[in-house]
Amino acid sequence: MTMRLSSVRKTFGSHAALDDVSLEIDTGDFFVVLGPSGCGKSTLLRAIAGLEPIDSGDIHLAGTQVAGKGLHQPPEARNVGVVFQSYALWPHMSVRQNVAFPLETAKRAGTYVTARTNNCLETVELTPFADRKPADLSGGQRQRVALARCLAQGAKTVLMDEPLANLDPHLRSAMEAELAEFHKKSGSTTLFITHDQREAMALADKVALMWDGKVLQADTPEGLYDRPVNERVAGFIGRSTILSGEILAVRGERALVSLAGHAVEIPCPQDTEIGMARIIVRPEHVRTTGEDRDLETVVDRVTYRGGFWEANVRLDGQEQAVLVNIPHKAAAGDSLAISIDGGWVLPA
Template identity: 65%
Template sequence: MMAIRGGMSIHLASVTKSFGTHKALNNVSLTIEGGMFFVVLGPSGCGKSTLLRAIAGLEPIDRGEITLDGEPVAGNGLHMPPEQRQVGVVFQSYALWPHMNVAANVAFPLESAGKKRSAVSARVAECLETVALTPFVKRKPAELSGGQRQRVALARCLAQGAGTVLMDEPLANLDPHLRSAMEEELAAFHSASGATTLFITHDQREAMALADKVAVMWDGEILQVDDPDTLYRRPMSKRVAGFIGRSTLVPVTVVRVEGDEADVRLGGVTLEVACPRETVPGPATLLLRPEHLVLATGSHGFAATVQQTIYRGGYWEVFVRVAGIEQDLMMVLPRKAEPGETLRLAILRGWVLPE
């Protein structure tokens, strides 16, 4: 495969878009570096698709500014039409012409723009090589797999000179086993093309697998932007913590803070955990992931009573009750634990959420 061109940077400054009284985008500011695989993650109706459509030029904004590679394309009375933004969009359906073969589908935007036949042929060949579809140039969409059809849609974006590819939940209609294969396809495409990729999804597993950075969106606002590991280990709010991964949020009392570590009281147990540097002693909320809880060795640890177990294929999710803590804690075990069984546990780490 060969790279097509460098990706464009995207910058949104205080972008607002309303439909009636509903603010689909509420003062959104966001910077996406050129060449990045950037994922916007959030529940249905949070404004993800409106954000994508605003960047593509398919939806005018009410206030704020959008720039692509430093050039304003929306805001202050300006609305550059989609065809001038060098942005390609891949929708869930891929929107391929069923009567055209692969080469003709990719060539369509170039021919519509009046490009010479020799230039079109060369560009189509280059783009199909990038997405590894050269052997399939004469096939119709119906003769391709779901993954191959998606690559045709991606090649068409590149053919029209898109330095940025916007994907609106492109894996949502695929079976789970095909999604994993397509994640690998998308990662390979991004690496080969060099295009800035903005990927919209409600599936946190997709986001974690693909993204250089993830923006968590909720009710038209961006709650947090971070790399997947930081987002998982150190969410900056209860809403993000509850949306990303499996977790238990429990009330604790911070008794000591030193740098980015704190001692907290959880029930009758004192733990040393990670925390933001601005943490102060007093009531707080502790995030515990299932992997933070482990079986203690010897006589160490504290007692917990098993409430429920759920088999997940190769491991069990186990919900336990600890004296002095109102809600159950979740952990994972390689064996089944029976309800009523007493386990001795240790907590390896945790994260104090910012107030």
């Protein structure tokens, strides 16, 4: 286990930025902490890096306790590399000098510094730009300088605080691929902070969703999307509809649910009980063709999504409109017959 946090708490006045946070991150994982602004993501990263002392709980890195009751190891003793949103590059230094700086500060031999710097620049494909200043680079290239600097100092744990937030949308996708390649080449354990769920799903081995200082769920991207633990997680991840239904029977990990008077079989947790429940349904779980089209709905609104239309349709007895992808344009007020062949019964 590279990183373990147990019941970590950090307050600012009466506000709990971290409220009993516990996480375990395996060696070599690309672990993403996802959540809205102000949920505690950056405070969590700063606490792990040693930039912010914690009030209670403990933090272990590579099997060594670095924070806890009466203990606060400084950042330089934790062997972690941090990539900030602003990149934090020295503007008067060249790319090569920026990458070499942590090695020179550690008073490593000159030949080692040169060889290590060249190797790191090659890893992030910046060798042709080694003598340029940060002001002469694009945003993506500056990001790679910051990554190379982390790699140069030999940190096996890399912390990234929304590193793509300042990039143009078209550059973000390219940088996602570069970050994944950097992670693969470096073999580092990476903790990545973001508010962008698309980034989280694209990059992560595991994702922790934070809200109001708490970790609501930590799981694989697929687990977070397919099996959310509550309505807040279900509503934040992806596009979804939360429906009310009555569970008529449970067979293993599937439940027979009554929706608008029709029985639908939907995956469920093992401890699901008969009775009223909340059901998450995503657009891919809803079809408009097939012999079992048995739920009559009325179209509320249609939005073009590029190659298909997304319809919001009203189902009897439900507060939320159901999202369904349709291959043709429809108009508000149209009738639309749908069937639901998937989803998830939210835990009680």
